[in-house]
Amino acid sequence: MRELYQEVIIDHNRNPRNFYAMENASSHAEGYNPLCGDKLNLYLKIEHDTIVDASFTGEGCAISTASASIMIESLIGKTVSQAQAVFEQVHTMLTCDHCDESCLGKLAIFSGVKAYPARVKCATLAWHTLLAAIKNNQDIVTTE
Amino acid sequence: MHAEKLNIAAIRQDFPALNQQVNGHPLVYFDNAATTQKPQAVIDALMHYYSHDNANVHRGLHELSERATKQYEAARCKVQQFINAPSEHECIFLRGTTEAVNLVAQSYVLPRLKAGDEVLITEMEHHSNIVPWQMICEKAAAVLKVVPINDRGELILSEFEALLNKKTKFFSVGHISNALGTINPIKKMIQMAHAQQVPVFIDGAQAAPHTKIDVQDLDCDFYAFSGHKMYGPTGIGVLYGKAELLEAMQPYQGGGEMITRVSFSGTQYNVIPHKFEAGTPNIAGVIGLSAAIDYLNQFDMSQVAAYEKQLLSYATEAIQSVKDIRLIGTAADKASILSFTMGKVHPHDIGSIVNDLGVAIRSGHHCAMPVMDHFKVAATARGSFAFYNTREEIDIFTAALGKVHEVFD
Numbered sequence: 001m002r003e004l005y006q007e008v009i010i011d012h013n014r015n016p017r018n019f020y021a022m023e024n025a026s027s028h029a030e031g032y033n034p035l036c037g038d039k040l041n042l043y044l045k046i047e048h049d050t051i052v053d054a055s056f057t058g059e060g061c062a063i064s065t066a067s068a069s070i071m072i073e074s075l076i077g078k079t080v081s082q083a084q085a086v087f088e089q090v091h092t093m094l095t096c097d098h099c100d101e102s103c104l105g106k107l108a109i110f111s112g113v114k115a116y117p118a119r120v121k122c123a124t125l126a127w128h129t130l131l132a133a134i135k136n137n138q139d140i141v142t143t144e
Numbered sequence: 145m146h147a148e149k150l151n152i153a154a155i156r157q158d159f160p161a162l163n164q165q166v167n168g169h170p171l172v173y174f175d176n177a178a179t180t181q182k183p184q185a186v187i188d189a190l191m192h193y194y195s196h197d198n199a200n201v202h203r204g205l206h207e208l209s210e211r212a213t214k215q216y217e218a219a220r221c222k223v224q225q226f227i228n229a230p231s232e233h234e235c236i237f238l239r240g241t242t243e244a245v246n247l248v249a250q251s252y253v254l255p256r257l258k259a260g261d262e263v264l265i266t267e268m269e270h271h272s273n274i275v276p277w278q279m280i281c282e283k284a285a286a287v288l289k290v291v292p293i294n295d296r297g298e299l300i301l302s303e304f305e306a307l308l309n310k311k312t313k314f315f316s317v318g319h320i321s322n323a324l325g326t327i328n329p330i331k332k333m334i335q336m337a338h339a340q341q342v343p344v345f346i347d348g349a350q351a352a353p354h355t356k357i358d359v360q361d362l363d364c365d366f367y368a369f370s371g372h373k374m375y376g377p378t379g380i381g382v383l384y385g386k387a388e389l390l391e392a393m394q395p396y397q398g399g400g401e402m403i404t405r406v407s408f409s410g411t412q413y414n415v416i417p418h419k420f421e422a423g424t425p426n427i428a429g430v431i432g433l434s435a436a437i438d439y440l441n442q443f444d445m446s447q448v449a450a451y452e453k454q455l456l457s458y459a460t461e462a463i464q465s466v467k468d469i470r471l472i473g474t475a476a477d478k479a480s481i482l483s484f485t486m487g488k489v490h491p492h493d494i495g496s497i498v499n500d501l502g503v504a505i506r507s508g509h510h511c512a513m514p515v516m517d518h519f520k521v522a523a524t525a526r527g528s529f530a531f532y533n534t535r536e537e538i539d540i541f542t543a544a545l546g547k548v549h550e551v552f553d
Contacts, residue, residue, distance in 0.1 A: 001500045005493075005551050013552075036492045037509050037522040059522050061490035062552070116496060 003112035004119070005062065012066035017073055018055040025055075027136045031129030033121055033143045038064045042129045044075075051075050051083060061122050063113060068126035074107055080134055087127050094120050150443065150451055156532050158183040158439075169502030172537045172544075177322050177350060177481050177528035178506050179372045182436075186376055189435035193428050201427055202401060202418075216427055219434035220417070226437050227367065228358040229384050236390075236417040237430050240381035241349040242272040244368030245316070247383060247420065248345055249276040251393045252366075253314045257284035264307055264315040264342070266291040266299055267518060270322055271511040273347045277316060286313070293518060297324035297473035304333065308340045315344045319351035323512035323524070324473030325456075325481030327355075331362050338363070343389065349373055353530065354452060354479050356445040359384050371429060376436030380429030383420075390416045397422040448531045452480040455529045459538045466545045472515075472524045480529040483510070486545065489552050491525040497551055498544040505541075 022028075022043035031040040038060035045053040054072045058065075071090075075083050086107070092099050093111055101108040113123045121143040132141040156162050161181045164171050173181060193215070199208035201216045217232075224232040238244050253263065263277050267290050281288045289312070291304045299317075308315075315337045320327050334344045343365040348357060352369035359367050366389070370381040385393075395402050395413055399422030405412040413419050440448075459482050463469050468487030486494055495507035506526045509516045516522060527541060 001497055001547075001551060004496065010552065035508065036490075037513075037516070038490075038492075039522075061492035063493070119492070119496060122492065 004116055006109045006112065008070070008106070008109050009062060009066040012069040013062035016056075016065050016069040018069065019057060020055050021057050022053065022055045027133045029129050029133035029136075029141060031058075031125050031132070031141045031143075033060075033064070033125050035121065035143070036061060038122065038125055040064065040068055040125055040129050042068070042126065042133050044130075044133050046080065046134075049081075050077070050079050052077075056126070060125070061119075063110075063119055063122035064125050067110060067123045068129075070106060070109075071126045071130065074105070075130070083130065083134065087131060090127055091124065094123055150447055150531065152451075152532065152534060156534075158185070159532055160184055160187070162532060166502040166504070167500050169540075172503040172533075172540050174527040174529060174533065174537070174541060175504045175506050176353075176530040176533075177373070177510075177526065179378065180353060180375045180530055181532070182377070182432075183375055183439050185439050186432050186435045190377060190428050190432045193431045198428075200424055212427055215431050215434070216425070219430045219437075222434050222437050223382050226357070226441075227369075227382075227384055228360050230360060231387060233416050234384055234387050234390060236383045236385070236420045237425055238368075238381050238383055238420075239379055239426070240370040240372070241347055241368045242370075244366070244381060244383035245273055245345070245347065246276045247396045248316075248366050248368075248385070249280045251396045251420075252343075252385075252389060253277075254280040254284060255394065257281070257286045257313055259285035260311065261286040261313045262289050262307075262309070262311045263287075264289045264291065264304075264312050266304075266317050266328075267293045267514050268297065268299070268321045268324055268326060268512065269316075269318055269514070270347065270349070271513070273316055273318060274514070287311075290514075291317075293324075293326075293515075295519075296475050297321065297326045297515075298475045299326075299328055299333075301329070301333070301336075305336060308337060308342060310340075312337075312340060312342045315342050316347065317344070318347040318349070320348075320354065320479045320481075321473070321512070321515070322350050322481065323483055323510040323515045323526070324475065325478040325483065325528075326473060326475040327351075327477040327479055329477075330364070334362055334364050350479060350481075353440075354445075355449055365389055371433040371436060374436055375439060377426075377429045377432035380426045380433050382433075387416065390420070393420075395419050395422070399423045401425075443531075451531055452529055455533055455535070455538065456480040456482065458535050459527065459529065459541070462538055462542045463545065466542060467549055469545075472519050472521065481526065482528070483524040483526045485521055485524055486548060489548055491523040493552070494525040494545070494548050497548045498541065501540070501544040501547065503541050503544045 025043035040058035345366040348369040353374040372378040402422040472483040491507035
């Protein structure tokens with residue numbers, strides 16, 4: 001169980017970082033996991049193709065809350081295409097059996113989620129919402 | 145076999161799936177409101193049908209088809225006795241309760257619905273007893289009205305009475321709530337609805353495994369239940385309807401079996417129940433359901449209900465010792481369903497942590513999002529008990545909930 005609920009995850013769940021609704025966001029997207037009812041609002045401020053700020057609000061389990069919080073920390077300062085590349089790496093880590101997590105830094109703590117297939121969508125909700133926000137897609141994104 | 149007093153140890157032996165380790169711990173299966181485990185007798189009946197008697201029903205003149213047809217129709221009589229229906233022709237085999245709601249909504253209610261009419265349901269319904277009514281109300285420009293619940297999760301009967309009026313064309317209600325465990329006073333509610341000439345559908349999905357069903361005593365117009373929640377196979381269920389109502393209904397699906405004569409100038413429909421059983425039915429499912437009824441018939445349902453009630457009181461008390469527990473659904477009359485939240489810990493996290501200790505519970509909105517809205521929670525964790533569960537398992541469950549706090553505090 002500690003594989004899944006690592007200290008860092010528990011910490012980010014208890015005190016999510018950048019947890020607020022951004023007023024002057026340049027893009028926003030809403031994510032929803034119909035399986036468990038997790039809701040996520042993601043706000044990005046993109047200037048000259050770089051994510052200069054990001055924040056979120058919502059309601060979810062420890063895995064989805066910590067995933068959003070840690071994702072945002074890792075995104076700030078990255079270009080949009082760099083962020084998309086990280087999405088691909090995280091997605092591979094959570095869904096493939098053999099992958100190199102060394103490039104993921106702090107995000108690698110979510111590799112334990114892979115052993116709990118029912119929880120993978122909790123961890124990916126924030127990332128799918130990120131892609132929608134980048135595309136400025138106004139439809140609610142679901143994990144289904 | 146298990147007559148007189150329930151021998152729980154012997155009953156557990158009847159269910160092979162209960163005897164296994166999950167994540168290195170003995171399985172504690174508390175997700176019975178989602179689906180129950182199956183006794184060996186049901187598994188054997190399915191195996192025997194496919195190994196010896198597999199053939200299509202009501203068709204062939206050969207030996208196997210006759211055997212299959214005989215078992216299929218014998219099951220219908222068994223269902224009739226199980227719910228005390230006046231005639232086996234009033235028992236239709238369908239995929240489950242969901243299909244039964246859809247059939248009645250589309251085939252009985254919709255053709256009788258005019259703009260401005262009202263269909264009445266309740267706030268505690270499962271989505272399957274909400275969405276089909278929304279669909280037909282939208283089509284007919286009718287209005288869906290909802291009987292509210294109080295904070296214990298009980299229907300407010302005075303509100304129900306006030307909502308029944310001349311525009312009310314139909315009332316549909318669950319016998320037992322899957323999210324709250326509330327046992328609704330359906331006999332009284334049926335009388336109240338009938339006093340206003342409103343026909344009533346009872347969603348009995350949660351009731352069939354826990355209580356004796358008597359459709360004549362209830363005087364309901366329709367009653368539906370699913371095999372898999374009462375120790376039978378998935379994909380099979382029953383709709384009971386009063387003969388005069390079923391006969392007045394148009395078929396729901398067209399196909400083989402539901403006709404007596406087909407030509408391009410017109411088709412004559414078969415009699416009930418076959419009118420509503422288009423296509424090759426779930427023959428194995430029906431035979432398995434029949435075996436599940438045989439299995440249940442060896443017990444006195446009032447003893448089953450009494451034992452499950454003991455489990456519920458024991459669990460309700462035991463769980464209070466866990467920090468930050470909030471029970472969702474505290475009706476005076478409750479079936480063995482325990483819905484709860486634990487402080488700020490999300491029910492999905494609760495579910496994962498107890499699963500690591502071999503305990504299977506459900507986490508989520510239980511397909512009853514309006515109930516979640518009423519109690520202002522996104523989801524709950526839910527333990528639901530069957531008569532094969534024990535106090536020792538409840539102790540393991542309570543201890544597992546303690547671990548949740550260890551991870552999160």
